[in-house]
Amino acid sequence: xxxxxxxxxxxxxxxxxxxxxxxxxxxxxxxxxxxxxxxxxxxxxxxxxxxxxxxxxxxxxxxxxxxxxxxxxxxxxxxxxxxxxxxxxxxxxxxxxxxxxxxxxxxxxxxxxxxxxxxxxxxxxxxxxxxxxxxxxxxxxxxxxxxxxxxxxxxxxxxxxxxxxxxxxxxxxxxxxxxxxxxxxxxxxxxxxxxxxxxxxxxxxxxxxxxxxxxxxxxxxxxxxxxxxxxxxxxxxxxxxxxxxxxxxxxxxxxxxxxxxxxxxxxxxxxxxxxxxxxxxxxxxxxxxxxxxxxxxxxxxxxxxxxxxxxxxxxxxxxxxxxxxxxxxxxxxxxxxxxxxxxxxxxxxxxxxxxxxxxxxxxxxxxxxxxxxxxxxxxxxxxxxxxxxxxxxxxxxxxxxxxxxxxxxxxxxxxxxxx
Amino acid sequence: xxxxxxxxxxxxxxxxxxxxxxxxxxxxxxxxxxxxxxxxxxxxxxxxxxxxxxxxxxxxxxxxxxxxxxxxxxxxxxxxxxxxxxxxxxxxxxxxxxxxxxxxxxxxxxxxxxxxxxxxxxxxxxxxxxxxxxxxxxxxxxxxxxxxxxxxxxxxxxxxxxxxxxxxxxxxxxxxxxxxxxxxxxxxxxxxxxxxxxxxxxxxxxxxxxxxxxxxxxxxxxxxxx
Ligand SMILES: Nc1ncnc2c1ncn2[C@@H]1O[C@H](COP(=O)(O)OP(=O)(O)O)[C@@H](O)[C@H]1O
Ligand SMILES: [Mg+2]
Numbered sequence: 001x002x003x004x005x006x007x008x009x010x011x012x013x014x015x016x017x018x019x020x021x022x023x024x025x026x027x028x029x030x031x032x033x034x035x036x037x038x039x040x041x042x043x044x045x046x047x048x049x050x051x052x053x054x055x056x057x058x059x060x061x062x063x064x065x066x067x068x069x070x071x072x073x074x075x076x077x078x079x080x081x082x083x084x085x086x087x088x089x090x091x092x093x094x095x096x097x098x099x100x101x102x103x104x105x106x107x108x109x110x111x112x113x114x115x116x117x118x119x120x121x122x123x124x125x126x127x128x129x130x131x132x133x134x135x136x137x138x139x140x141x142x143x144x145x146x147x148x149x150x151x152x153x154x155x156x157x158x159x160x161x162x163x164x165x166x167x168x169x170x171x172x173x174x175x176x177x178x179x180x181x182x183x184x185x186x187x188x189x190x191x192x193x194x195x196x197x198x199x200x201x202x203x204x205x206x207x208x209x210x211x212x213x214x215x216x217x218x219x220x221x222x223x224x225x226x227x228x229x230x231x232x233x234x235x236x237x238x239x240x241x242x243x244x245x246x247x248x249x250x251x252x253x254x255x256x257x258x259x260x261x262x263x264x265x266x267x268x269x270x271x272x273x274x275x276x277x278x279x280x281x282x283x284x285x286x287x288x289x290x291x292x293x294x295x296x297x298x299x300x301x302x303x304x305x306x307x308x309x310x311x312x313x314x315x316x317x318x319x320x321x322x323x324x325x326x327x328x329x330x331x332x333x334x335x336x337x338x339x340x341x342x343x344x345x346x347x348x349x350x351x352x353x354x355x356x357x358x359x360x361x362x363x364x365x366x367x368x369x370x371x372x373x374x375x376x377x378x379x380x381x382x383x384x385x386x387x388x389x390x391x392x393x394x395x396x397x398x399x400x401x402x403x404x405x406x407x408x409x410x411x412x413x414x415x416x417x418x419x
Numbered sequence: 420x421x422x423x424x425x426x427x428x429x430x431x432x433x434x435x436x437x438x439x440x441x442x443x444x445x446x447x448x449x450x451x452x453x454x455x456x457x458x459x460x461x462x463x464x465x466x467x468x469x470x471x472x473x474x475x476x477x478x479x480x481x482x483x484x485x486x487x488x489x490x491x492x493x494x495x496x497x498x499x500x501x502x503x504x505x506x507x508x509x510x511x512x513x514x515x516x517x518x519x520x521x522x523x524x525x526x527x528x529x530x531x532x533x534x535x536x537x538x539x540x541x542x543x544x545x546x547x548x549x550x551x552x553x554x555x556x557x558x559x560x561x562x563x564x565x566x567x568x569x570x571x572x573x574x575x576x577x578x579x580x581x582x583x584x585x586x587x588x589x590x591x592x593x594x595x596x597x598x599x600x601x602x603x604x605x606x607x608x609x610x611x612x613x614x615x616x617x618x619x620x621x622x623x624x625x626x627x628x629x630x631x632x633x634x635x636x637x638x639x640x641x642x643x644x645x
Contacts, residue, residue, distance in 0.1 A: 005532060326501075
C-alpha cells in the first residue's frame with residue numbers, strides 16, 4: 001500500500017515537471033548510448049586485433065629448440081664436480097628438431113580435459129628459386145582440418161581452397177606477398193631448395209593473407225605428408241605440436257606442466273605476445289572513462305532537477321510530513337524519482353546504443369591487411385548493456401541521494417510558519 | 420469525567436535567534452474528548468508556537484506532551500509521523516493542497532498513508548466527508564481550479580479522513596472573507612455538535628472565540644486563563 005502510494009506521489013511530481021524530467025532522462029540516455037556504442041565498437045576492434053594474434057597463435061606450442069646442452073662433459077668429471085668451471089665458446093650440438101615420441105604425446109594431450117584441440121605441424125626453412133635469385137622462406141606442413149578448426153585457416157585464404165593441399169600432392173599455398181615476389185600465379189609450378197640441398201617442384205594452389213606483411217613474405221603451407229617428403233623424413237616426423245586450450249589464460253601453467261611431462265620446450269601465448277593485452281585494456285579504459293564522464297554530467301542534471309523540484313514543492317512536502325508521512329517516506333519518493341529518470345534514460349540509451357552499434361556495423365571497412373573484414377567490427381556482448389543500465393541506475397541513485405535527504409529533513413513547521 | 424485526549428505538562432520553549440527568548444512558559448492544561456476549544460492572544464503571544472508543539476511537529480521543547488495518554492518524549496520521527504497521521508487532523512491558514520491532484524485524491528492522501536482501509540474504502544470515506552462539508556461536486560476537480568473558501572473546506576475534509584482524535588487549526592479562517600469564515604466556523608460547530616469531534620482552533624477573531632465552548636488565552640507565552 002505504502003509503496004504504491006509513494007510510487008503515485010513520485011509519478012505526480014515527475015508529471016508536474018515533465019519537461020525537465022524529459023531533459024534529464026535524455027541526458028542519461030545520451031551518455032548510455034555513447035557508452036554502449038563506444039564500448040561495442042572499441043571491443044569489436046579489440047576482438048579483431050586480438051583475433052589477428054589469438055586466433056592463429058597456438059595457446060601452447062611444443063617443440064625442440066636448438067640450444068646448448070645444459071650438461072657439458074666437464075660436469076661429468078667427478079674431480080671437478082665441486083669446482084667452479086668456466087667454459088668459453090660453447091656451440092649447440094646437432095640436436096634434432098623432431099619431437100620424440102610425438103604420437104604418444106599427442107594421444108596423452110588429447111585426453112586432457114582442458115585442451116580444445118591439437119594441430120601437429122612441420123616447420124622447415126627453404127629457398128624459393130625465382131630465376132637466378134633465391135628467396136628464403138618457411139614451409140609449414142599442416143593438418144589442414146585441425147588448422148581450419150582451431151586456427152581459422154580458411155579466413156586467411158584469399159584465393160583457392162585450403163583443402164586442395166590435401167587433395168593434390170606436391171601442392172602449396174603461398175603468402176600473397178611472397179607470391180608477388182616470385183611472380184607465381186595459381187597453377188604455376190615453383191622450385192624450392194631444402195637446407196640439405198635437395199630440389200623440389202611444387203604447384204601453387206592458393207594464396208593466403210594474414211594481415212601481417214612480414215608473415216606473408218615468408219610463410220607457405222602444404223600438407224604434412226608433402227612437407228615430410230620435401231625434407232625426406234618418415235611419416236611420424238613432426239617439429240611442432242600446437243595446442244589450443246579451452247581458456248587461453250591457463251596457458252602458462254599448462255605449458256610448464258607439459259614441459260616437464262614431455263621433456264620438450266613449451267611456449268605459451270602470453271610469453272610470445274606479452275604486449276597484446278595492453279592495447280585492449282587501454283581501449284576499454286577510454287570507453288569507460290568517456291561513458292562515466294558523460295554519466296556524471298547527466299547525474300548533475302538530475303541533481304539540479306531534483307533540487308528545483310524540492311524547492312518548488314516545499315509546501316507539498318511540508319503537508320506530507322504534517323499529515324503523517326515520515327522523513328524516510330519523503331526520502332524514498334525522491335530516490336524513486338531519480339531512479340525512474342535513470343531507468344527510463346538507461347533503457348532508452350541501451351536501445352539507441354544498440355541501433356547505433358548496428359549502424360556502425362554496417363559501415364564498409366575494407367583493408368588490405370584484413371581480407372575477411374568488410375565492415376567495422378562491433379561487439380554486442382550483453383555485459384556492456386548490463387553495465388550501462390547498472391551505471392545509469394547507480395549514478396542517478398547517487399545524484400538523488402543528496403536532494404532526497406535534504407527533502408526528508410524539511411521542517412514542516414518552518415515552512416508553515418513562513419506563510 | 421470525559422476521556423483526556425491531549426495533555427500539556429509544564430511545557431516551555433526557548434528560541435535562540437539571535438538572543439535567547441522564552442516563548443512558552445510553563446504551560447499546563449488538558450483537552451478532553453468532544454471539547455471545542457479556541458486559543459486566543461495577541462500577535463506574538465506564542466499561539467502558533469504552542470500549537471506546533473502540541474501537534475508533535477516541533478519536538479524542541481521542555482516539559483511533557485501526552486496524546487491519547489501516550490507521551491511523545493523520545494519517540495522516533497516516524498512514530499510521531501504515525502501519531503499525526505492517525506490521531507491529529509490539521510487545518511492551517513493556507514490550504515496546502517497538491518495542485519497536481521484532484522480534490523478527492525488530496526482528501527484521500529493521509530487515508531492511503533494510514534493504510535487501515537482499502538483504496539476503495541478510503542475513496543468512499545473521502546466522498547462521504549466531502550458530502551458532509553457540502554463540496555461533493557468538486558471531488559474530481561483539480562485542486563488548482565477551486566476557490567479559496569472551497570480549498571479550505573477541502574483541507575478540512577482531508578483533516579477528517581482518518582477520524583482523528585483532535586483537529587488542530589492555526590487561524591484557519593485567517594485568509595478567508597467574512598462569508599467564507601462563517602461557513603468554515605459553522606462546519607466546525609457542526610462537527611463538534613454532530614460528531615462530538617474534539618477541536619483546538621487558534622484564532623485572533625474574538626467573535627469566533629466567544630462562540631466556542633472554552634477559550635484558552637495566551638499572553639507572552641503564559642496561559643492567562645483556561
Ligand atoms: N523561528 C523563530 N525564531 C525566533 N523567534 C521566533 C521564531 N518563531 C517565532 N518566534 C517568536 O516567537 C514569538 C511567538 O510567535 P508565534 O507563536 O508565531 O505567535 P502567534 O502565533 O501568537 O502570533 C514571537 O515573538 C516570534 O517573533
Ligand atoms: Mg500565529
